[in-house]
Every structure is written in C-alpha cells, then in structure tokens.
Amino acid sequence: MEIIQTHDRCTVELIPSITALPTQGYIWLDCLRGEDDDTWPGMVRQLTGIDVHERHRKDANNPEHPSFSDYTSEYELVIFRSLAPEDGNERFASRAMACLIFDRLLVTLRQADSRSTQIAKERILQLRGRVPLRPVGLMHMIFSTMVDRFMSLRDPLSIQLDEWRRNLLDPNHPFNDWLALMEHRSHLRKLALLCEGQEDAVGAWRDFTEIEIDDHLAVRYNDLLEHVRRVRKFAEDQQSEVESLVQLHFSAVSNRTNEIMRVLTVLSAIFLPLTLIAGIFGMNFENMPELKYPYGYFIALGGMAALALGLLILFRVRRWI
DSSP states (O other): OEEEEEEEETTTHHHHHHOOOOOOSSEHHOOOOOSSSTTTTHHHHHHHHOOOOOHHHHHHHHHHHHHOEESSSOOOEEEEEEEEOOBBTTTTEEEEEEEETTTEEEEEEOOOHHHHHHHHHHHHHHHOOOOOOOOOHHHHHHHHHHHHHTTTTHHHHHHHHHHHHHHHHHHTTTOOEEEEEHHHHHHHHHHHHHHHHHHHHHHHHHHOOOOOOHHHHHHHHHHHHHHHHHHHHHHHHHHHHHHHHHHHHHHHHHHHHHHHHHHHHHHHHHHHHHHHHHHHHHHOOOOGGGGGGTTEEEEEHHHHHHHHHHHHHHHHHOOOO
C-alpha cells in the first residue's frame, strides 16, 4: 500500500504512514490486490470512521468484476476495467480497478502490474501537468490514462487489418490465416463490450453521484466518455469491416471460379461438335464414301476449323467471352 498526500497543485508527497485525514488537500491510498486485501478496510475505518460494506469489499477485490458503479450515503464505488499488460498475443486482456471515493480520500485497488495507475502516480508526484485538487479529479486522471491505452490500440489494429485486407484480395496468394482473423474479430467484440461497460459505469456514476462536480470537471468526464465511445465505435467499425472483407473475399473467389467455368464451358462448346465429327469419321463402317474421297481429309479439317471459328465469333458477338 502506498500513501500519497496532495496539499495543493504544487505540493504532492509520498508519505510512509498516516493516522488522520488532512484538513487541506486529500489522501490517495493505492492498494494492491492480494497484498492489502485485509489492511485497507481497517485503514479506511481509521481515517474516516466508515466501514466499507462487505459486498463492496468483495467487488473491489475481484479483478474480473465488470465495470460498475454503486454508492452509499458515506462513500461511492466505481469499478473500471482497464487493459492488462500483454500476455503473449492476448492484447485485449482486461482487469478491473476499483475506486472508493470519500471526502478527502480516494482508495484504489489494483493488480501489482497495473500500468495506468503507475503512470498517473508518477505524473502527480513529478508535478507533470495539472495536479487534481479533489479525489474525483484524481479518479478522472486514472481513468483517462486507462482509456488512452485503449486508444493507442487503434493504429496497430488498423495496420493489422490493412495487411489482412491485402492478403484476402490478392488473387495470387490464397489466404490461409482464417483462425487468426476470426480471433481478431472475437477480440474486437470483446473490446466493444468492454467499452460499453466502461461507458455505462462512468455514466451511471456521473448521473447519480452526490459529489459536487464543477463545470470544469464535468467537461473532463464528458471528454472521458467521448473517448470511450470513440474506442467502442472503432471496435464496432473494425468488426463490420472484417465481415465485409470476408464476404468480399468469397465474392472474389466465386467470381474467379465463374470466369474459369465460363472459359471451360466455351472450350467444351467448341470442341463438342468437333468431337462429334471426329467420332463420325472414326466409325468402322465399310461403305463410307467420304473416306475414299481424295480431298475428304482436308475438307473435314477445314470444316472443323470453320465451325470452331464460327463458334468463337458467335460467342464473341454475344459477349460470352
């Protein structure tokens, strides 16, 4: 557990311990799941005199909990799912971070390797940018850092889809990476649902919170929700584009198959009468006058060539070839 005290925009410090809330500024208790599960409720009780509800403790300690918001008369709870550090090829893995908002106190529960919380912590300790003066402002900073990580996915995902688009529509190289493409579509759906949960949780908290939110902070939360919607729309658009590309690929394959079948049909239509003529003259009847005619061979070949040429001209006029 780390304790950060914010006095004003220019004074932020990491302190070893605390026994009471300050009269100016606020305290940020940054707790780790697993390590601080039993200690942070006691610390909250010591600082505020408030017992966190048992159900809220369980929800806050659950890394798989969906995005969610709830409140009591003494504090408010917001659970916001963020991207987990990449594990192999699973870039869409997500875990929940819980924020409990009190008067002059913000409690966060997260995994030990949470990047977004660490970025926000370094930012306020090093006084980079505006330091939030209230716990709800700090919560906005943390959530914004999480959403920025989602938004950073857009470029690599777009590049990957462009590569698949070229491969799907390349007639010289058959596409065989169907499993990866379908997994990509499944991950995009997961990302869209994740953003939907984030939007619902923050929107519900903003609509029903009893904490006073000034115009400046309201604009920042509106901007946060807009970023979440942009990521969600991007994921949904990518899903639609994947489906369109698959349909376009099979349409192109079907069109190439039809072209091949048309050529084969034309060739069959040309050689069918020629085969008939060759079959007739190949019959072993004793009395076939044409076989004894001196120029019969050349006439038969000429007739077959003329017939083939006539059929080609006919198919060309009718635009069958």
